[in-house]
Amino acid sequence: MTKRQIWLSLITLVLFAIVPPLTIIFDQPFYMDMMARIMIFAMAAVSLDLILGYGGMVSFGHAAYMGVGAYAVGILSYYGIDNGFLQFPLAMAASAIIGLAFGAMSLRTTGVYFIMITLAFAQMLYFFAISLEEFGGDDGMSSMRSEFAGLIDLNDSLQFYYLVFICLGVVLYLLHRLVQSRFGMVIRAARSNDKRMQAVGFSTYRYKLAGFTIAATICGLAGALFANLNEFVSPDVMHWTHSGEIMIMVIMGGIGTLIGPVLGASAFLLLEEYLPEWMDMVMKDAGEHWAIIMGPVLIAIVLFGRGGIHALFTSKAKAKGGNHD
Amino acid sequence: MIEPALRIEGLCKSFGSLVATDDLHLDILPGEIHAIIGPNGAGKTTLIAQLSGELRPDRGRVTFAGRDITSMSIPARSALGLARSFQITSIFQDFTALDNVALAIQAHAGHSFRFWRPAQKDPALRDPAQAALEHIGLGDRGDVPAANLSHGEQRQLEIAMALATEPSLLLLDEPMAGMGRDESTRMVELLQGLRGNHTIVLIEHDMDAVFALADRITVLVYGRAIATGAPAQIRADAAVRAAYLGTEAADA
Numbered sequence: 181m182t183k184r185q186i187w188l189s190l191i192t193l194v195l196f197a198i199v200p201p202l203t204i205i206f207d208q209p210f211y212m213d214m215m216a217r218i219m220i221f222a223m224a225a226v227s228l229d230l231i232l233g234y235g236g237m238v239s240f241g242h243a244a245y246m247g248v249g250a251y252a253v254g255i256l257s258y259y260g261i262d263n264g265f266l267q268f269p270l271a272m273a274a275s276a277i278i279g280l281a282f283g284a285m286s287l288r289t290t291g292v293y294f295i296m297i298t299l300a301f302a303q304m305l306y307f308f309a310i311s312l313e314e315f316g317g318d319d320g321m322s323s324m325r326s327e328f329a330g331l332i333d334l335n336d337s338l339q340f341y342y343l344v345f346i347c348l349g350v351v352l353y354l355l356h357r358l359v360q361s362r363f364g365m366v367i368r369a370a371r372s373n374d375k376r377m378q379a380v381g382f383s384t385y386r387y388k389l390a391g392f393t394i395a396a397t398i399c400g401l402a403g404a405l406f407a408n409l410n411e412f413v414s415p416d417v418m419h420w421t422h423s424g425e426i427m428i429m430v431i432m433g434g435i436g437t438l439i440g441p442v443l444g445a446s447a448f449l450l451l452e453e454y455l456p457e458w459m460d461m462v463m464k465d466a467g468e469h470w471a472i473i474m475g476p477v478l479i480a481i482v483l484f485g486r487g488g489i490h491a492l493f494t495s496k497a498k499a500k501g502g503n504h505d
Numbered sequence: 506m507i508e509p510a511l512r513i514e515g516l517c518k519s520f521g522s523l524v525a526t527d528d529l530h531l532d533i534l535p536g537e538i539h540a541i542i543g544p545n546g547a548g549k550t551t552l553i554a555q556l557s558g559e560l561r562p563d564r565g566r567v568t569f570a571g572r573d574i575t576s577m578s579i580p581a582r583s584a585l586g587l588a589r590s591f592q593i594t595s596i597f598q599d600f601t602a603l604d605n606v607a608l609a610i611q612a613h614a615g616h617s618f619r620f621w622r623p624a625q626k627d628p629a630l631r632d633p634a635q636a637a638l639e640h641i642g643l644g645d646r647g648d649v650p651a652a653n654l655s656h657g658e659q660r661q662l663e664i665a666m667a668l669a670t671e672p673s674l675l676l677l678d679e680p681m682a683g684m685g686r687d688e689s690t691r692m693v694e695l696l697q698g699l700r701g702n703h704t705i706v707l708i709e710h711d712m713d714a715v716f717a718l719a720d721r722i723t724v725l726v727y728g729r730a731i732a733t734g735a736p737a738q739i740r741a742d743a744a745v746r747a748a749y750l751g752t753e754a755a756d757a
Contacts, residue, residue: 360623362611362630369608372597379557379595381583381612381670390618 181356184494189439193349200341212337213409218449219344220405223351225429225441227398232427233436234359235391236371237287240295241302242426244282245275245396247309247418249403254323254413255315264326264334271404272397278305279396283389302423309415320414323407334408344405348442351398355438358394367391432481434490443489451477508571510535510674510704511556516565518551518728525551526562527728533674538696538705540715543725544748549708550592552725553678556706557589558582569674583612588672590663592679592708596651602662603647606634609669637669641695657688664695674704681711693717716740724748 196219203211224246231237252271261267282301289297315321325334334340358364370377370384377384407413416422425448433444455474456467481488509532518526525548533539541549554560556567558579567575570585577585597605607630611617614629624630638644641661646654651662660680667675680696681689693714699705709715715722716736723733726748732739739745 357623358620360625361621362617362619362624362627364620365604365608365611365624366617369597369600372599373595376591376595376597376666377608377612378579379583379589379591380609380666381580382617383578383580387617 182494185437185439188490188493189352192439192442193352196345196348200338204338209337212341214449214453216337216341216344216409217406218446219348219442220402220409221426221429221449222442222445223344223348223402223405224399224426225433225445226348226351226355226438227395227402228426229430229435229438229441230355230359230398231367231388231391231395232430233440234364234371235367235388237388237392238295239286239298239392239395239423240427241282241298241300241420241423242395242399243420243422244302244305244418245279245399246403246406246422246426247305247415248275248278248396249400250323250407250413250417251309251315251403252400253326253404253407254321257323257326257407258315258321262324262327264328267326268401268404272400275400275403276393276397279400280389280393283392283396287385287388287392299420299423302418303420306415306418306420309418316414318415320412320416323411323413325408325411326404340408344409347401347405351401352438352442355398359438363387363390428478432478432488434488437490440488440490447489507534509533510569511706512566512568513556514566514568516552516555516567517563518548518555518560519563524728526555526565529565529725529728529730531723531730531733533704533706534721535673535704536701537720538700538707538718540707540709540719540722541725542709542712542715542722546727547725548728549725550678551728553589553676553706553708556676557587580612583670583672586671586673587676588667588670588674589676590660590667590678590680592682594656594659594663596659596662596666598650598652600651601648602638602643602651602654602658603631603634605651605662606637606665606669607631609666610634610637613670634669637665640668641665642691657684657691660684660688660692661695664692668699668703672703674706675699677705677707677709679708679710681709681714689714 196215199215200212203209224242228239228242231239249271252274253267256267256270286294286297286301310318332339332343334343366382366387370388374384403417406417429444429448430441432447433442434440451474456470459470459473460467485491511533513529513531516526516529541552543549551560555562558577561576566573569587572585574582574585597608604625610630610633611624635647638647641664643658643661643665646658651659654662664680681692684692689711696718707718719736721733722736722739723730724739724745731748732742732745
């Protein structure tokens with residue numbers, strides 16, 4: 181990791197850390213929830229980038245694991261189990277198991293087939309959730325905020341915000357260690373040249389599957405937090421468009437980096453929130469058609485901004501995607 | 506009789522009506538440099554692919570280190586001590602030269618489900634990797650991204666990666682491919698230096714290199730071994746001259 185990358189990461193985290201005092205000073209509590217939402221998606225995006233950017237696995241069904249995490253919390257809550265010490269580990273375990281199962285099958289394929297099969301699995305879960313009449317089917321269901329034995333109160337926006345912040349920080353640090361570890365070298369090198377990895381003696385499948393499962397687990401944590409944020413769970417979380425959005429966040433922010441997806445999630449969700457408002461200011465009712473601006477912005481980033489937002493700030497690190505660490 | 510390092514028995518492989526390997530029998534003796542030559546389309550690369558595990562033979566048996574490896578996976582063969590280089594340079598382009606070799610070391614240093622300590626600062630991987638780079642003459646190029654190495658250096662790096670896995674048998678698929686005179690000469694010296702410590706199966710088009718290096722040569726034509734013997738024997742073999750060397754001599 182270069183000095184600039186470390187600075188960029190620290191500044192980003194510090195900015196997230198000072199959001200709550202600012203929202204209190206300016207009496208704008210709404211922003212606290214919005215920024216918490218951004219951090220939750222950032223976590224999902226970072227987990228996707230572990231397999232996408234570092235591991236070269238183009239998973240197009242990542243929202244499914246967020247859905248599994250969210251449903252785990254929602255279903256437990258439905259049966260009156262609000263204990264977060266139970267809900268969160270179970271949510272992550274459920275995502276891990278489903279990630280392991282889907283990954284085990286998907287990783288037998290590569291390229292376009294891999295993209296399609298991960299998408300298909302995610303859609304399967306989406307329709308499965310719709311079929312769950314007991315849990316609201318299409319409409320979803322409300323879910324209570326998790327209880328942590330009185331240690332933290334998630335109904336308090338401030339406490340909830342910092343719980344999400346700490347989760348994100350811990351995830352980033354763990355992944356920072358992981359991508360540089362022996363394990364990290366294996367999945368990164370497998371992305372670079374899988375055939376060579378096998379010839380040199382690695383059974384790359386196992387390592388890729390482990391990476392896939394780790395990513396799903398982290399995404400499950402993001403899902404558990406998401407259920408808490410919304411106090412609501414519905415199949416919509418798993419819709420394929422959300423998988424696409426998470427991928428866009430990664431690409432916008434800087435594929436193959438850890439702080440990039442955090443920046444990408446911020447940029448994407450802030451644009452989604454404010455672009456319509458800005459457009460309304462320019463022209464009445466133009467805001468409805470915000471996608472007209474958003475689309476070209478995304479295309480421009482993909483075409484001209486190789487390395488995404490991350491590269492704007494760390495222009496020295498113009499390595500090919502996947503290898504800045 | 507000496508136990509062969511690698512034994513190929515009745516190996517067959519066809520692609521549709523094209524017979525690439527046709528009932529091939531061959532013993533590679535321990536410590537020898539065994540060159541396999543033959544005109545284009547003789548099935549040399551198909552043979553290497555079957556020995557390394559990339560392709561499954563239709564019939565026949567490959568025995569290595571006393572084990573039947575015919576249907577063993579590529580990584581499992583590597584673990585037994587079989588290493589290969591590729592005809593088309595196959596390295597980790599966006600990693601440094603040292604990283605490339607360190608990965609090869611790592612592959613044979615236990616499992617890699619180690620998530621915490623930075624691999625690029627691990628002396629257990631870096632020191633032997635540096636030694637391997639120095640051994641093949643790239644000692645001062647360790648920090649250079651592999652993509653920025655010259656073609657010759659990349660070929661050397663391939664050999665270094667293969668050697669780093671401490672193989673007993675090396676399969677080299679045209680190590681001199683695309684090299685200039687000087688680079689080829691250096692590669693021949695490098696391979697000479699391995700004599701005795703490694704058994705080498707060498708596929709090569711550069712006849713000077715083959716005759717300089719090989720202890721024995723097998724001539725492959727249409728997937729069949731038409732002759733096996735010492736270089737002098739091969740040079741004198743009438744069938745070989747007709748099938749292969751004759752045309753080379755005419756070209757030269």
